[in-house]
Amino acid sequence: GNSVTQMEGPVTLSEEAFLTINCTYTATGYPSLFWYVQYPGEGLQLLLKATKADDKGSNKGFEATYRKETTSFHLEKGSVQVSDSAVYFCALSEGAGGYNKLIFGAGTRLAVHP
């Protein structure tokens, strides 16, 4: 079945460091890909998405490119801030049946220190 694998955390960085969180997927067909962020005690917020190969999703300085050849959707940010500390989830939409059923990775906790 479809699945998402993302790098284990926690990832600890200093402010202004470069961030990469790896995400790879296994899927039949061509799913849409998402990154969600979860701040402490909160629900998930959509950070960015890409719906087809070579699409780049971007938001708040974060970027991820849908790579079909490597089945990857790695999250990057050039300069992290303390406020970026959260858990980041990579997900794909199975889309079967025409609805948005999401398959999530296990999440990667990011801690940014001043």
Add this chain to the structure above:
Amino acid sequence: NAGVMQNPRHLVRRRGQEARLRCSPMKGHSHVYWYRQLPEEGLKFMVYLQKENIIDESGMPKERFSAEFPKEGPSILRIQQVVRGDSAAYFCASSLGAGDTEAFFGQGTRLTVV
């Protein structure tokens, strides 16, 4: 426009009791998804409902769990005879339509079974 509202935020139940979790989708949204997040894990799909209909319940445990989304009122996730393994965060998401539209998540209900 209020977001997805879940209540209660925290729920404590003794083993054998019933837990009822409520989800009011965003205004105008008629599609609701329930996900469960076990400690230190990603979210797992449980069930997808449209108004008055269960469309996909492939992620629901076969016993003790049920969900509904009546014509009027919130969606309800019901867990009968709770056990310690049911302790988790339960998230509801809603979307305007099916397909590849964005799903908006609530803040979740954290169920603790003692």
